Amino acid sequence: MSNKYDNLVEEINKQEDIAEQKENLAEQLAQTTTNVNTAKEAASDLLEAANTAKEAANICNTAALSTDNSVTAITNAILDARKVEVKHRLDDESIKQLEGLYNTYLTKQKEMLSQHETSVKKVVEHSKDQCYDIINQGDGAYFGRKTFIRLFICFMIFFGIILTEMIGGIIWLLGL
Numbered sequence: 001m002s003n004k005y006d007n008l009v010e011e012i013n014k015q016e017d018i019a020e021q022k023e024n025l026a027e028q029l030a031q032t033t034t035n036v037n038t039a040k041e042a043a044s045d046l047l048e049a050a051n052t053a054k055e056a057a058n059i060c061n062t063a064a065l066s067t068d069n070s071v072t073a074i075t076n077a078i079l080d081a082r083k084v085e086v087k088h089r090l091d092d093e094s095i096k097q098l099e100g101l102y103n104t105y106l107t108k109q110k111e112m113l114s115q116h117e118t119s120v121k122k123v124v125e126h127s128k129d130q131c132y133d134i135i136n137q138g139d140g141a142y143f144g145r146k147t148f149i150r151l152f153i154c155f156m157i158f159f160g161i162i163l164t165e166m167i168g169g170i171i172w173l174l175g176l
Contacts, residue, residue, distance in 0.1 A: 074109070
Protein backbone atom coordinates (compact mmCIF):
# COMPACT_ATOMS: atom_id res chain seq x y z
CA MET A 1 0.00 0.00 0.00
CA SER A 2 2.68 2.39 0.91
CA ASN A 3 4.15 1.78 -2.51
CA LYS A 4 0.88 2.96 -4.13
CA TYR A 5 0.81 6.05 -1.99
CA ASP A 6 4.44 6.76 -2.74
CA ASN A 7 3.73 6.41 -6.45
CA LEU A 8 0.72 8.72 -6.16
CA VAL A 9 2.71 11.31 -4.19
CA GLU A 10 5.50 11.07 -6.73
CA GLU A 11 3.04 11.47 -9.62
CA ILE A 12 1.43 14.49 -7.92
CA ASN A 13 4.86 16.06 -7.38
CA LYS A 14 5.72 15.49 -11.04
CA GLN A 15 2.48 17.14 -12.12
CA GLU A 16 3.18 20.11 -9.83
CA ASP A 17 6.70 20.39 -11.29
CA ILE A 18 5.26 20.25 -14.81
CA ALA A 19 2.74 22.98 -13.92
CA GLU A 20 5.55 25.12 -12.48
CA GLN A 21 7.68 24.58 -15.56
CA LYS A 22 4.69 25.46 -17.73
CA GLU A 23 4.23 28.74 -15.86
CA ASN A 24 7.95 29.50 -16.13
CA LEU A 25 7.93 28.76 -19.85
CA ALA A 26 4.85 30.96 -20.32
CA GLU A 27 6.61 33.83 -18.50
CA GLN A 28 9.77 33.30 -20.54
CA LEU A 29 7.74 33.23 -23.76
CA ALA A 30 6.01 36.48 -22.81
CA GLN A 31 9.36 38.11 -22.01
CA THR A 32 10.87 36.82 -25.27
CA THR A 33 7.88 38.14 -27.22
CA THR A 34 8.30 41.53 -25.55
CA ASN A 35 12.03 41.54 -26.34
CA VAL A 36 11.39 40.60 -29.99
CA ASN A 37 8.80 43.37 -30.34
CA THR A 38 11.20 45.86 -28.75
CA ALA A 39 13.97 44.77 -31.14
CA LYS A 40 11.60 45.12 -34.12
CA GLU A 41 10.64 48.63 -33.01
CA ALA A 42 14.31 49.57 -32.58
CA ALA A 43 15.14 48.20 -36.03
CA SER A 44 12.22 50.12 -37.51
CA ASP A 45 13.38 53.31 -35.79
CA LEU A 46 16.93 52.78 -37.07
CA LEU A 47 15.67 52.19 -40.60
CA GLU A 48 13.56 55.33 -40.42
CA ALA A 49 16.54 57.32 -39.11
CA ALA A 50 18.72 55.98 -41.94
CA ASN A 51 16.13 57.00 -44.52
CA THR A 52 15.86 60.44 -42.94
CA ALA A 53 19.66 60.80 -43.06
CA LYS A 54 19.69 59.81 -46.74
CA GLU A 55 16.99 62.36 -47.51
CA ALA A 56 18.93 65.03 -45.60
CA ALA A 57 22.10 64.20 -47.56
CA ASN A 58 20.21 64.51 -50.86
CA ILE A 59 18.76 67.83 -49.75
CA CYS A 60 22.22 69.10 -48.76
CA ASN A 61 23.69 68.04 -52.11
CA THR A 62 20.88 69.77 -53.98
CA ALA A 63 21.31 72.91 -51.89
CA ALA A 64 25.06 72.89 -52.53
CA LEU A 65 24.53 72.64 -56.28
CA SER A 66 21.93 75.40 -56.13
CA THR A 67 24.32 77.60 -54.16
CA ASP A 68 27.08 77.01 -56.71
CA ASN A 69 24.75 78.03 -59.53
CA SER A 70 23.52 81.08 -57.61
CA VAL A 71 27.02 82.33 -56.88
CA THR A 72 28.00 81.90 -60.53
CA ALA A 73 24.89 83.74 -61.72
CA ILE A 74 25.42 86.60 -59.28
CA THR A 75 29.09 86.88 -60.23
CA ASN A 76 28.25 86.94 -63.94
CA ALA A 77 25.55 89.55 -63.35
CA ILE A 78 28.04 91.76 -61.50
CA LEU A 79 30.64 91.37 -64.22
CA ASP A 80 28.05 92.14 -66.90
CA ALA A 81 26.80 95.12 -64.90
CA ARG A 82 30.28 96.61 -64.82
CA LYS A 83 30.25 96.79 -68.62
CA VAL A 84 27.10 98.92 -68.70
CA GLU A 85 27.74 102.59 -69.25
CA VAL A 86 25.77 104.96 -67.08
CA LYS A 87 25.10 108.26 -68.84
CA HIS A 88 23.12 109.98 -66.13
CA ARG A 89 24.69 112.46 -63.85
CA LEU A 90 24.39 111.47 -60.18
CA ASP A 91 24.63 113.82 -57.27
CA ASP A 92 26.98 113.14 -54.35
CA GLU A 93 24.26 111.72 -52.11
CA SER A 94 23.18 109.17 -54.73
CA ILE A 95 26.79 108.14 -55.27
CA LYS A 96 27.25 107.64 -51.52
CA GLN A 97 24.07 105.56 -51.38
CA LEU A 98 25.24 103.43 -54.29
CA GLU A 99 28.67 102.98 -52.74
CA GLY A 100 27.06 102.00 -49.43
CA LEU A 101 24.79 99.49 -51.13
CA TYR A 102 27.69 98.12 -53.16
CA ASN A 103 29.83 97.75 -50.02
CA THR A 104 26.96 95.98 -48.23
CA TYR A 105 26.52 93.68 -51.19
CA LEU A 106 30.27 93.07 -51.36
CA THR A 107 30.47 92.12 -47.67
CA LYS A 108 27.49 89.76 -48.04
CA GLN A 109 29.11 88.22 -51.10
CA LYS A 110 32.35 87.71 -49.17
CA GLU A 111 30.40 86.08 -46.33
CA MET A 112 28.68 83.74 -48.78
CA LEU A 113 32.02 82.93 -50.39
CA SER A 114 33.60 82.11 -47.02
CA GLN A 115 30.61 79.90 -46.11
CA HIS A 116 30.92 78.18 -49.46
CA GLU A 117 34.65 77.69 -48.94
CA THR A 118 34.08 76.10 -45.54
CA SER A 119 31.45 73.75 -46.96
CA VAL A 120 33.78 72.80 -49.83
CA LYS A 121 36.59 72.22 -47.31
CA LYS A 122 34.30 69.94 -45.31
CA VAL A 123 33.41 67.96 -48.44
CA VAL A 124 37.08 67.67 -49.43
CA GLU A 125 38.03 66.60 -45.89
CA HIS A 126 35.24 64.01 -45.91
CA SER A 127 36.42 62.71 -49.30
CA LYS A 128 40.00 62.53 -48.01
CA ASP A 129 38.81 60.57 -44.97
CA GLN A 130 36.91 58.18 -47.23
CA CYS A 131 40.04 57.67 -49.36
CA TYR A 132 42.10 56.90 -46.26
CA ASP A 133 39.39 54.51 -45.10
CA ILE A 134 39.56 52.68 -48.43
CA ILE A 135 43.36 52.53 -48.24
CA ASN A 136 43.24 51.31 -44.64
CA GLN A 137 40.74 48.60 -45.55
CA GLY A 138 43.22 47.26 -48.08
CA ASP A 139 41.06 47.96 -51.10
CA GLY A 140 42.96 49.04 -54.21
CA ALA A 141 46.60 48.67 -55.18
CA TYR A 142 48.78 49.72 -52.31
CA PHE A 143 52.19 48.30 -51.55
CA GLY A 144 53.69 48.29 -48.12
CA ARG A 145 57.16 49.69 -47.64
CA LYS A 146 58.92 46.30 -47.70
CA THR A 147 57.06 45.15 -50.81
CA PHE A 148 57.81 48.42 -52.58
CA ILE A 149 61.53 48.16 -51.73
CA ARG A 150 61.66 44.54 -52.94
CA LEU A 151 59.96 45.45 -56.24
CA PHE A 152 62.28 48.44 -56.65
CA ILE A 153 65.36 46.22 -56.09
CA CYS A 154 64.06 43.69 -58.66
CA PHE A 155 63.43 46.50 -61.12
CA MET A 156 66.94 47.89 -60.62
CA ILE A 157 68.53 44.43 -61.06
CA PHE A 158 66.60 43.80 -64.30
CA PHE A 159 67.36 47.33 -65.46
CA GLY A 160 71.08 46.71 -64.73
CA ILE A 161 71.01 43.42 -66.67
CA ILE A 162 69.32 45.07 -69.66
CA LEU A 163 71.72 48.03 -69.55
CA THR A 164 74.72 45.66 -69.38
CA GLU A 165 73.38 43.70 -72.36
CA MET A 166 72.87 46.91 -74.33
CA ILE A 167 76.38 48.18 -73.58
CA GLY A 168 77.83 44.75 -74.44
CA GLY A 169 75.87 44.77 -77.73
CA ILE A 170 77.12 48.26 -78.61
CA ILE A 171 80.71 47.26 -77.84
CA TRP A 172 80.30 44.10 -79.94
CA LEU A 173 78.85 46.15 -82.83
CA LEU A 174 81.63 48.67 -82.72
CA GLY A 175 84.19 45.89 -82.44
CA LEU A 176 85.97 47.24 -79.42
